[in-house]
Amino acid sequence: MVEKWNITVKFYRQKQGEKPHDQEIKMDVNPDENVIDLVERAWALHDRTLVFAHACHHSTCGACGMRVNEREKLACITPVRSVVANGGTLKVAPLRNFPVISDLVVDMGELYRRMDLVGHQPVDSDREEAIQPEFRPAGPAEPNEDFMRLSDCIECGLCMSACPVFSSTPDYLGPAVLAGAHQAGLEKNPLLFKLIDSATGVWRCHSAFECTAVCPSNVDPGWRIMELRRKVIGDRVKTLFNPRKPAEVGK
């Protein structure tokens, strides 16, 4: 028999130029549904003006990132049971640190531009460095250009929303972009060194590790930022003993 719960869902509502407010809707739910199912039902049965983004329903597109009970989640893989109890209240709000376009949809254009800037690719070859050690597949350690895989990062923006530094420092490249730079590979693009070794790059991170805590795709941006720091320090030590020739500096 299917379990039935009755909960209250509080939707953050805001249209452009208006002040935000909460809209409460009482809903009968199956606790094994995902939060996105509730949002879709609220739109279909209660209020057709509710704006939200969704596409794949299986955590590959990164469109349905939102805050569920204040925490950044992909609504499509967040079971109702994991975030509320029977009779309780569930709060659904848009991501932080991005301008709200309408209700649950935010403008992530700047994030996409920055991801392009660091050369993040939606697919990646099986470069060992692009994958965390614990997720590396068994097999040849050599780069295998024939074996392409979807990049771990789905550009959902959850990490950018959770980062407390990005909340006060919009110039900060942010965890997704730095992780993208790491995945793209510094050795492929020396200009990335200049970009990340700056006051708006890896040195702005203050180790809150919120990015890693909310990442739904095991990108582990916190780990990647620390890896970038190690590379930058390594490069600085190397150039200290073996200064770059003037011709190389401008590259």
Place this chain on the structure above:
Amino acid sequence: MIETGSTPKQGETTILWLIKIVTGLILLILATIHLIMNHYIGSLGGLQTYSDVVRYYKTWYIPAMEAVFLVTVLTHSLIGLRGIILDLRPGEAMLKFINWAFIVLGMGFGIYGLWLLIIIAGR
């Protein structure tokens, strides 16, 4: 495009960050010693009177250690505070002012602290 209005020149943050880390590690030891000796050990929990302080600073290595502590703690705190201010995106002119103000503040309090140490150690 990414706004880079208040970005200090490349590399500056790496060196400052490394200094912050190194001074932080030194402070871990020196601050613990400072806290225990000044605020914990002693008849009533630390250096409770003027004569306690003078007696404690008679041993030559104590003022030397406290001098290193003073310099490292000033360096660490001012670089750290500058980092926090950088999170608030100060403009170019403001950052320049902060840089100079912090250098003056650090040097000023450093000289004042060392002067105080010499006075006490000499009594």
Place this chain on the structure above:
Amino acid sequence: MNTQSNFVVRAFRWFDPRGRSLSGWGFMIHRLTALGLTFYLFLHLIVLGQLAQGPDAYDNFLKSTESPLYKIGELSVVAAVFLHGLNGVRIVMTSFGIAVPRQREIFIGAMVIGLVAIVIFGIRMFIG
């Protein structure tokens, strides 16, 4: 992105406790203790100027700090030093790529050690 707010509003966002993980609280503790300790450092140095004025001035000043309120303040400084220092160890380790996947456990360990140290100092200060 969120560029419109003034610096006070943006500074308060660091301490927004909504939806924070354990290490996010670590960031808040680190920043709060950093600001508190920096303020205290300069206050401490200024107050120590009394030492230069001789025994009477300094001992009179010390007498005025014997109230429980001062003791609570002193213990707060000790607590801030331990929490900031121990959390700092985690930050240094992870910054060099050491034990990054274990940073949460290291944070819990650091805070437990810190709390024990604070309790020991507290007992010494208030009970003797």
